[in-house]
Amino acid sequence: MKITQAERDAVYKTIFNRRDVRAEFEATPIPDDVLKRILTAAHHAPSVGFMQPWDFVIVRSDETKQKLKQGFIQANREAEALFEGERKEQYRSLKLEGIQEAPIGICVTCDRTRTGPLVLGRTANLDMDLYSSVCAVQNLWLAARAENIGVGWVSIIHDHVLHQTLGIPEHIVPIAYLCLGYVSHFHDQPELEKRGWLKRQSLNSLIHEEQWQDKSHK
Incomplete structure (x- = not known):
């Protein structure tokens, strides 16, 4: 089945307008059929050996969110201590999660x-299953954006907090805790870029032909 030009353009539009949402969540609930579509898209991510190693733990209760927020606060204090001077002040000014604001x-x-x-395909690199689960995260994120739903990845939280709070078995690896919800607006560019934390690198500086080239001077 060929992709039409309009469908192609919609895919690129979704990719380029995907954002990490933290402060813009609204209380509007996500309908069950919409959530199911988003999870179905995640479940159709590529996976090594077609092992489909992912599971999705859905969090709705305020009590669970509060416990996760406390885990974030602790990890965020640890992270803040690693920065110095103006960089620390800038870090403090950033809102880096929307755990309690997001409906889901x-x-x-x-x-x-x-x-x-x-596992077929995991024989040379045992981490391919982890990468497969990250592909599920990306599928979820893009599907949510296509539904005009914001997603925020809470990376500043320890795995043991997720294990304990969500009852995840010890042998299961948490890949991402994501906040989902409708938003007041999407930023026109990544917030960290907008706030001056870092700039987007030039694509040409990241492309290498045949062999690695040292482009650090460019």
Whole structure:
């Protein structure tokens, strides 16, 4: 089945307008059929050996969100201590999660034992199952954006907090805790770029032909 030009353009529009949402969440609930479409898209991500190692833990309760927020606060204090001077002040000014504001949280996990110890395609690189689960995260994120739903990845939280709070078995690896919800608006560019934390690098400086080239001087 060929993709039409309009469909192609819609895919690129979704990619280029995807944002990490933190402060713009609204209380409007996500309908069950919309959430199911988003999770179905995530479930259709590519996976090594077709092992489909992901699971999705859906969080709705305020009590659970409060526990996760406390985990973020602790990890965020640790992170803040690593920065100095103006960079620390800038870090403090950033809102880096929307755990309690977002109507839904989803923890995407990876079961590295799902199809047994021998997985087609994972023989040379044992981490391919982890990468597969990250592909599910990306599919989820783009599908949500196509539904005009914002997503925020809470990376500043320790795995043991997710294990304990969400009852995740020890052998299951948490890949991402995501906040989902309708938003007041999407930023026209990534917020960290907008706030001057870092700039987007030039694509040409990241492309290498045939062999690696040292482009650090460019």
